Amino acid sequence: MPAHPLAPYGWDEEWAEVFAPYGAEGLVLGRVVRVDRGQCDLATAEGTVRADTAFVVPRDPMKVVCTGDWAAVDPAGADPRYVRTLLPRRTAFLRSTSSKRSEAQVLAANVDFAVVAISLADELELSRVERFLALGWESGATPVLVLTKADLVPDPETRAHLLADAASAAPGVEVLAVSGDTGEGVPELRQVLAGGTSVLLGRSGAGKSTLANVLAEAPHMRVQAVRDQDGKGRHTTTTRNLVPLPAGGVLIDTPGLRGVGLWDAGHGVGQVFAEIEEYATGCRFLDCAHESEPGCAVREAVESGALPQRRLDSYRKLQRENTRIEAKADAFLRAAQRREWKMRGAEGRAAMDLKRYGAVPERGRKGRR
Known part of the structure; x- marks a missing residue:
């Protein structure tokens, strides 16, 4: 049995299974090899094709088309040709x-x-x-x-x-x-x-x-x-x-990265500093900050020379940065939710006014702004 044309690009049976419903609709499987200004190049069974990403440019920046994505694309002959959806990412x-x-x-x-x-x-x-x-x-x-x-x-x-x-x-x-x-x-x-x-x-x-x-x-x-x-x-x-x-x-x-800010990377920080997290299991207090608390096993490891002070300083720095990012992200999401609820409330009042009075009063029009 000949190899699948996308095998060199990472195709496997799991991707085939995920894509199957889209293939039944006549769409084509492709892997994004490059993204540029609202368009992307994809490797497909027919070769490299270019498609527009307009249908999958969402408000959520986490779901923007990215190099490495697997996608369902319009078939050959479509003009213009669009990426219709992205397959669920395994990692990002x-x-x-x-x-x-x-x-x-x-x-x-x-x-x-x-x-x-x-x-x-x-x-x-x-x-x-x-x-x-x-x-x-x-x-x-x-x-x-x-x-x-x-x-x-x-x-x-x-x-x-x-x-x-x-x-x-x-x-x-x-x-x-x-x-x-x-x-x-x-x-x-x-x-x-x-x-x-x-x-x-x-x-x-x-x-x-x-x-x-x-x-x-x-x-x-x-x-x-x-x-x-x-x-x-x-x-x-x-x-x-x-x-x-x-x-x-x-x-x-990838282009050179001058800065690499953490994003919800608590698990990753724990992996990098696995020995500190292991020492922390011996601390007297579960919420030990490893600073001046009595019975801190992490501080004891530093004092004994088993753990370099530089490692602990770096761990603290990345933990603080990650906590700040999580707090800012939570605040942003809460504000977005409040805006959404306010908009839905205004739309609900306007619909009720239209049902009751046959028109939207001035109050209803202002509420939608």
């Missing part, structure tokens, strides 16, 4: 936006591996590693930490020290030293990513585009040098693109 990589509206932004959908690229050409910022990994765990994907530009650290002792530091910030996460220029670590990474859909995350200048080209065995992404004056990278990738990999699996490359 989210971050909070800089907007005051406390909204989330979906960076990639239906991801199995969140590959966090950190350049060894820069100082290793463990707090940044922990932040990316928290979002990776929260997405439902399996994080993988890739230390890029490993060829720039030729000294074995220094390399081993950096790998140990990175591993200390990434419990339960596979850590690989990789060089896109020399090929070091690439076979091992290919083997990991062959099992599904991966999203490549990191700052500009982390070597993501070089790594994506090596994994894809083709120059899909432009590569630019890091700026000499400040060591920062230029934005080489400007859109999120899904690319099949010759060794198996598909890769979503």
Whole structure:
């Protein structure tokens, strides 16, 4: 039996089952490989097609069409051709936006591996590693930490020290030293990513585009040098693109991320700091803040040297940030609910006035505003 044409893009029997009702209506299955200004490119059995996303641009930013989505699309010959609906996502990589509206932004959908690229050409910022990994765990994907530009650290002792530091910030996460220029670590990474859909995350200048080209065995992404004056990278990738990999699996490359705000990432933070949560089970008080409470097992671990103070500080910071985001999101949702209730109340009064008087009085018209 020949392979399904979308097998290289991650198709499986579960997606076929979910799509079946839409296929019965004559719609076509496609996977979003790129989104651009109200339109998207999709891989379908007939090849890559372009469709309009107007029918699935909702008020909820969590449901906006995103690279990695599976979708039901109008059949060939439709003009214009629309994405009619998205299939339910298995996973989604989210971050909070800089907007005051406390909204989330979906960076990639239906991801199995969140590959966090950190350049060894820069100082290793463990707090940044922990932040990316928290979002990776929260997405439902399996994080993988890739230390890029490993060829720039030729000294074995220094390399081993950096790998140990990175591993200390990434419990339960596979850590690989990789060089896109020399090929070091690439076979091992290919083997990991062959099992599904991966999203490549990191700052500009982390070597993501070089790594994506090596994994894809083709120059899909432009590569630019890091700026000499400040060591920062230029934005080489400007859109999120899904690319099949010759060794198996598909890769979503993303633009460099200057900031990665948490979004409802309590579980992810707990995963990154699993040892702190384990120590916390021994605290005298269930709601221990691990500051000055008596019988705090976490503080005891710090004082004994079993837990670095830096880890506890980073844990507290991410916990506080996540709590603030959750509070802002709850306030925004409550305000939206109040507006909805007010609008429905005004519409109900107007309908009653119309039934009673045959017209909507001035009060009713004002109420609808």
